[in-house]
Amino acid sequence: MSQDQPDNARPFDALVIKIAHDKDRSAFIQLFEQASPRLKAYAMRCGATAADAEEVVQEALLTVWRRAHTFNPVAASATTWLYTIVRNKRIDLVRKERPDLVSSDDLWPEAYTEKEHLEKEIESDLNVNIVRTLLHGLPETQRQIVYKVYFEGKPHSEIANELDLPLGTIKSRLRLAMKKLDTLAKEQMTWLIIILLTNF
Amino acid sequence: MQFAAGQMSNSLGIMVACHLEKCHICSSRIRVYEQLGGEILQKTTPVEMGNDVLSKLLSRLDEPAPPVQQMTKTIDPRIPRPLTRFVPSYFDQLEWKGISKSIQEYKLPISDSQFSAKLYKISAGKELPVHTHKGNEFTLVMDGSFSDKAGEYNQGDFILADTQTVHQPKAAESSDCICFAVLDAPLKMTGFFGRMLNPFLS
Numbered sequence: 001m002s003q004d005q006p007d008n009a010r011p012f013d014a015l016v017i018k019i020a021h022d023k024d025r026s027a028f029i030q031l032f033e034q035a036s037p038r039l040k041a042y043a044m045r046c047g048a049t050a051a052d053a054e055e056v057v058q059e060a061l062l063t064v065w066r067r068a069h070t071f072n073p074v075a076a077s078a079t080t081w082l083y084t085i086v087r088n089k090r091i092d093l094v095r096k097e098r099p100d101l102v103s104s105d106d107l108w109p110e111a112y113t114e115k116e117h118l119e120k121e122i123e124s125d126l127n128v129n130i131v132r133t134l135l136h137g138l139p140e141t142q143r144q145i146v147y148k149v150y151f152e153g154k155p156h157s158e159i160a161n162e163l164d165l166p167l168g169t170i171k172s173r174l175r176l177a178m179k180k181l182d183t184l185a186k187e188q189m190t191w192l193i194i195i196l197l198t199n200f
Numbered sequence: 201m202q203f204a205a206g207q208m209s210n211s212l213g214i215m216v217a218c219h220l221e222k223c224h225i226c227s228s229r230i231r232v233y234e235q236l237g238g239e240i241l242q243k244t245t246p247v248e249m250g251n252d253v254l255s256k257l258l259s260r261l262d263e264p265a266p267p268v269q270q271m272t273k274t275i276d277p278r279i280p281r282p283l284t285r286f287v288p289s290y291f292d293q294l295e296w297k298g299i300s301k302s303i304q305e306y307k308l309p310i311s312d313s314q315f316s317a318k319l320y321k322i323s324a325g326k327e328l329p330v331h332t333h334k335g336n337e338f339t340l341v342m343d344g345s346f347s348d349k350a351g352e353y354n355q356g357d358f359i360l361a362d363t364q365t366v367h368q369p370k371a372a373e374s375s376d377c378i379c380f381a382v383l384d385a386p387l388k389m390t391g392f393f394g395r396m397l398n399p400f401l402s
Binding site for chain 2: 053
């Protein structure tokens with residue numbers, strides 16, 4: 001894979017695009033090799049067994065293969081796209097045999113995500129690197145809690161017990177982390193407004 | 201953040217999805233949180249895949265794709281898409297159960313161990329008795345509007361009431377007010393959801 005060293009910030013974009021355009025199996029294999037161990041790790045950290053995690057990864061990558069044409073690199077990086085797919089597959093696996101439970105289609109209707117390209121355009125270009133810098137810039141104490149929210153979905157009280165910290169501390173650390181991210185979202189809104197204004 | 205992480209309880213998840221359909225500020229936040237998810241994904245320590253997974257996967261590539269689920273059309277434009285599976289037709293055709301003359305409820309069949317989800321209909325111009333809540337109550341205004349001493353709430357607005365809230369909602373004179381409410385069991389909530397979701401707070 002040395003001949004086309006992927007862009008560091010968006011390692012999977014080129015592969016997904018190749019899959020979309022040419023149904024390129026070798027690109028798919030590369031994507032599998034590079035991404036699946038992380039996808040599996042994500043599913044396992046969310047509580048799946050190794051076997052279930054592999055199932056989730058398979059389903060997610062099949063979706064990538066079938067739906068690669070809907071990937072819009074302007075909208076989000078392929079990493080973000082992959083994340084949303086694997087997140088949804090994980091939810092759907094848990095809920096497979098329970099139709100009364102909510103599925104990922106209920107939560108993230110496809111049409112809804114596709115019609116919103118305008119706003120998404122702003123997101124990707126400006127933000128991929130900012131989000132990364134932000135995540136890295138968070139103090140370890142805050143980052144640790146953000147990770148717990150993403151992987152474990154634990155109530156804050158439980159996180160507090162685990163880390164042996166008062167609940168108030170957990171909440172304030174998370175609040176600090178979210179504040180930084182929210183500022184980013186707000187900036188995005190500002191850009192959206194500017195772009196809307198200049199378009200009309 | 202919990203919504204973007206896919207870790208939110210069912211009823212609240214649906215409610216957030218409904219709100220996102222209306223609220224651009226919150227949906228742009230969610231996208232930032234999804235990017236964060238992508239970043240976290242890249243930072244995880246990889247776990248080796250089983251040997252046969254790739255070949256299994258490759259052999260499945262040619263399987264016909266399952267039909268993409270047709271987006272259910274919302275018949276009643278007041279019903280947000282995430283709710284259509286639970287409220288398939290019009291609000292008016294639901295079996296509303298009267299609590300009193302001024303308020304009726306319909307229990308939504310969303311299974312959730314932590315929360316119960318309901319629709320409330322407050323008749324136009326009617327006022328509810330002053331009340332507070334045993335736990336947290338998340339409310340999303342679906343149609344019409346209501347007001348209490350803290351202000352007026354319109355379609356798409358998101359309100360969090362808790363044990364501290366004492367209020368007396370009153371529906372606007374012009375039409376019935378329909379709200380989507382998610383109430384928690386005795387379980388304690390942190391109030392953090394409200395902070396994240398309420399666009400007015402920041």
